[in-house]
Amino acid sequence: MQVIERWGVFEAALHGKTEGNPFTDYEISGTFTSSKETVRVTGFYDGDDIYKVRFMPSFTGEYRYEISGSFSDEVFTGEFTACEASGNNHGPVRVANTYHFAYEDGTPYYSVGTTCYVWDLQPEEVHQKTLEELRKGYFNKMRFCVFPKHYIHNFRDPISFPFEGTPMDSSWLNEENFQTDIDLSDNDWDFTRLNPEHFRNVERCIVELMELGIEADLIVMHPYDRWGFSHMDRAADDLYWKYVLARFSCFRNIWWSLANEYDLLCDKTLEDWEHYADLILTYDPYHHLRSIHNCHAFYDFTRPWITHCSMQRQDLYRHVEYTNDYRIRYGKPVVWDELAYEGDIDQGWGNITGEELIRRFWEGSLRGGYCGHGETYTVPDDILWWSHGGELHGESPARIRFLHGILCQTPGIGLKEVPGEFDELVSVAELAPAEDYRIYYYGFGRPSFRKFSMPEGISYKVEVIDTWDMTVTDAGIHTGTFRIPLPAKQYMAIRLTRV
Amino acid sequence: MQVIERWGVFEAALHGKTEGNPFTDYEISGTFTSSKETVRVTGFYDGDDIYKVRFMPSFTGEYRYEISGSFSDEVFTGEFTACEASGNNHGPVRVANTYHFAYEDGTPYYSVGTTCYVWDLQPEEVHQKTLEELRKGYFNKMRFCVFPKHYIHNFRDPISFPFEGTPMDSSWLNEENFQTDIDLSDNDWDFTRLNPEHFRNVERCIVELMELGIEADLIVMHPYDRWGFSHMDRAADDLYWKYVLARFSCFRNIWWSLANEYDLLCDKTLEDWEHYADLILTYDPYHHLRSIHNCHAFYDFTRPWITHCSMQRQDLYRHVEYTNDYRIRYGKPVVWDELAYEGDIDQGWGNITGEELIRRFWEGSLRGGYCGHGETYTVPDDILWWSHGGELHGESPARIRFLHGILCQTPGIGLKEVPGEFDELVSVAELAPAEDYRIYYYGFGRPSFRKFSMPEGISYKVEVIDTWDMTVTDAGIHTGTFRIPLPAKQYMAIRLTRV
Incomplete structure (x- = not known):
């Protein structure tokens, strides 16, 4: 058998x-x-x-x-x-205790994501490079799309299309005309006939990610479109959605993202989104995680079908620092899928430094949320990780892997923010006594030392964590009031573990 | 005569x-x-x-x-x-047009401040070093106190005291005991007899600043006290205030700061502050600028006697970015006297990088506010600019002087923020047509180029400003839609001047 x-x-x-x-x-x-x-x-x-x-x-x-x-x-x-499951097969990821995730077998899952929107639709050479990077273990979640992407750096046609038919000519597209001069009727699709080859391309990526222990946060709809896939009628939408659900629900690593930037899909109403959610509830018998991602306004994350908040920052300056507020407001895991990407393109969502990206990861993660990476460096061949995958050029991936290692050392499942001084972020284990495990993070501050006044009678192993240089340095066993020297650098943390 | x-x-x-x-x-x-x-x-x-x-x-x-x-x-x-006035004597600084300052002779005054709380009460050697730094023209406003300061890095006695009497012994003070073990009754003061020598020390500094073209933002009361000067009764307060006003009002460069961190002076009520304000209104016949500085909560800056908002940031992450909000709320100039200092001490208010300080200066200034510097590097002799003056060690002063030069090139008086893209700060001249003069600032973003779509028929001189390397680079004359290359670095700006 x-x-x-x-x-x-x-x-x-x-x-x-x-x-x-x-x-x-x-x-x-x-x-x-x-x-x-x-x-x-x-x-x-x-x-x-x-x-x-x-x-x-x-x-x-x-x-x-x-x-x-x-x-x-x-x-x-x-x-x-x-x-029995073996290897890295721990089952689907579930919401474990309101704010955090665990695999179905109980293993905590600390999400450190990345985004390669259409890596599933790139030539084989790029695809293999992407896999090579993913094997390095930087990330354990990947956001990507079923539909191809039309946007700057995305004028080349994908390797396949989701429907039978003929796409518009794209050879004339450039940065100046791509947003204004598109005539959707230049495409010729039969929206009643899907293209299985296209879905096999997507599926291959889901399976490759599964084998690497990476969750596939699959974006089913999105607005960056020159083919009309974001303007289909209800019948075509339903055929597509049901096909996606019938085909991909079986993969344990699937998460459903109803859309990237749902609020830019001008044809679609809230009723549409609720309808797609109903389809998932009907046709995914495994109850995979479900969310929907904003451009400007968050979707109403209190909706009962939403399992976690998939957030894009709403302010240029303060965003992941609101993680605790959103945990309280929504009572669900807070996942910062877009907090700006490491890169140097013209637009602000894609040109922050590796340092700033890593600061945001620590700020969001220590507050009991989860963060996502992306990379948008201008490169000669126009293969940007954020959209195509390919090679990574940035400084953040290795630091994200380091952070993940620290997160995995949390007692129980998950961290949360507790009140601290104005100039520090204090994080404790969600499920352990607050005095047992504490991480103090100083972000862009550069303290040359920090003083602690801990309850008498508790001894702590103290470690200095350099989140950028990726070192954990033993600072001895301390109790009561003590002072820990620091190197007066940015992005330092101090961890206290009760011994 | x-x-x-x-x-x-x-x-x-x-x-x-x-x-x-x-x-x-x-x-x-x-x-x-x-x-x-x-x-x-x-x-x-x-x-x-x-x-x-x-x-x-x-x-x-x-x-x-x-x-x-x-x-x-x-x-x-x-x-x-x-x-007639001569040299750098332009008269007192006044509020010129709701949000900005000008000297009484009409010369715009773009405030770039610093803080040396008790530089007036330091030994002569330190005093001379301070003057040497000030002569370099980094700053045109200085916040400092009449009363001596008691705090970390401030355990040495000042060179003089404001009253006749004997101070407590301070030789036993250290970082651990300085906040808890003070007994004010160890001091012995006659609060009815002022010490003219002390006020001559303060006055000398006011005059030296005046000669250097630097405004003296004099802090009359403050909470950092081991001598009881923050706990005097109404009679002693009044004698002191009237003496300060009678003695110092004559100096054109005086600004009155009723207090540093008024909300930490636990003995004083709102009625007390309003009473001190009355004294200024009564005894300063020249109507010098008046404000009051917070620790946590802003004073009600709508009070009619307050000429400008003297602000300390209320959030660790977003503060000067609220400048336009505060301009609208208070209808007065917004002066960020504390936005954290360049340094490396243990506390977050004094350990940001020069880069971050300069970013805050540009963010605040381009939004039509004004910013203040401070420096708190740990140095062997414990002489920190923030409190004592002495030598500057940081990277920000030269960049502040550069910013001031840019601000002085504004047509009319003052800048303001206008709506721009999510990822840029757009600043225009308060009093010139918005299309005539525009500065685009990208902060921590690192765009490798930016695109502009300006009204047809207007030609612009375009300059790339590196706010950190302090260069202004000609990028040619442009009109309509154009693209300006940038070096993909943080802290860049682009200036458009109509030609």
Whole structure:
């Protein structure tokens, strides 16, 4: 009998009918049953007469399945075994305790994300370079899109399109005309016929990320469009959404991002977004994480279907520093998916220093939120990590990996901010007594020492953390009132661990 | 006949009675009359049987005076001539047009301040070093105190005290005990007898600053005290205030700061502050600028006696960026007297980088506010500019002087913020058409170019300003839509001047 890992993917590929339009004229679904769960999933047409049903077992044990639908006159049944997970397979990420995440097996998940919007639609050479960078373990979440991207640095066509048809000519596009001179009717799509090859390109990336232990924060809609994919009607949207859900829900590392910058999709109303959310709730039986990302105004993150806040900064100067406010306001994990990117392009969202990016990561993470990276250095071949992947050029990735290592040392799951002096950020473990584990962060301040007055009778191991040079230096065991020398540099932290 | 410059100081020194207490038992006042003004001023006892009356003529021409009071049975009269001002004498600084300052002769005054709280009470060697730095022209306003300062780095006694008596022993003070173990009764002061030598020390500094073209923003009260000067009763406060006003009002460069961090003076009520303000209004006939500086909460800057907002940042991350908000709220000039100091001490108010200090100066100044410097580097002899003066060690002073040069090139008087893109600060001349003169500032952003779409038909001289390297580079004449390359560094600005 076939053996699948718990949280792995079982797939049935079946020949079926092809008369008419297989994407719209037939359905396929499966019911998977073990002693612990019964799950009904919808399948999809993968081209070449093949229909597929996929399933992710949430438990170990024997599974039976029955697959049927108008795609075939037959009913298909079978069995497989779900064995224990292995390696870096810890199951899907869940909200663990209001503000933090853990994998389904209980392992804490400290999100350190990055964004490569359309790395899934780049030539193979770029794709391989991206994988090479990702293997270095800088990040454990990646935001990327199903649809291709139209924007500065994104005038080349993607390697595939999501629908059958012909795209507009893009050879005349440049920075001056790309926002004003687009005529969507220069594209010719059949919005009733999806292109399976395109979704296989996306899927390949999801699986590669899964193998690397990286969550795939999949952006299903977005406004940066010259093809009309952001202006489809309800029928086309629904066909697309259901296809995405039927095809990708089985992957344990999927997170659903309804949109990047939903508020720039001028055709779509709040009712539309709530409708897409309903589709996810209906067609994703695994309850993957769900959010929606803003440009200007946050979506109402109190909506019950939203599992976590996917935030873009709303002010140039103060943003991740509001993490605690948003935790209180929304009662959900706060994920800063856009806090400006390391780079040097003309626009402010993509030209901060590595130092400032890392400061923001520490500010957001120590306050019990989660931060995301991006890189937008001007490079000769116009391959920017933020959109295409490729090579990393910046100083922040290694520091993000270092921060992740520190976060993973938190007792229990997750950090939170507690009141401190005006000039320090004090972070403690969410689930441990506040006096047991404390990180003091000084950001752009350069103290040459700091004084502490801790409760008498508690001894602390004191460490000086250089968040930029990535060192943790033992500063001895201290108790009561003590003074810790510092090198008068920016971006230093002091950690106190009760011993 | 004696000749005094307009806005210079006329002084009459007269022998008078000394029985009893000359500070409390006698008065002296003078009336000064020219064809343009009649001014009554109060005098003061300067020790050694000498009473003095001082006067600042606000006009040129012939002045007659009559001095009398209980200090003497005689009435003294005389004449002098006020001639035109010369050199850097432009008269007192006034509020010129709601948000900005100009000297009384109409010359715009762009405030770039510094703070040396008790430089007036330091040994001669330190004093001379301070003057040497001030002669370099970095600053045109200095905040300093009449009372000595008690705080970290301030345990040595001042060179003089404001009252007759004996101070507490200070040899045992250190960073651990200085805030908790002070017994004010270890001091022995006669609060009815001022010490003229002390006020001569302060006065010397006022005059030295005046000669250097630097405004003396005199802090009359403050909370950092081990001698009881912040806990005097109403009678002692009044005697002190009236003495300060009688003695120093004559100096054209005086600004009155009722207090540094008024909200830390725990004995004083709002009624007290309003009373001190009344004393200034009564005893300063020249209407020098008046404000009061906060630690936590701003004083109500809408009070009619307050001429400008003397602000300390209320948030660690966003402060000078609120300048335009405060201009709107208070309708007065916004002066950021504390926005954190360049240095490396333990506390966040005194350990930011020169870069960050200069960024704050540009942010505040381009928004039509004014900023103040301070320096708190840990140095072996514990002489910190912020409190003592002495030598400057930082990178910011030269950049502040450079900024001042740019500010002085503003058409008319003063800058203001106008709406721009999210990632830029756009500043225009307050009194010129917004399209005539524009500075775009990018702060911590590092754009490698910026695009402009200006009204057709207007040609601009374009300059790239490196606010850190202090260069202004000609980028040619441009019109309409154009693109200006930048070096992808932080702290750059682009200036457009209509030609």
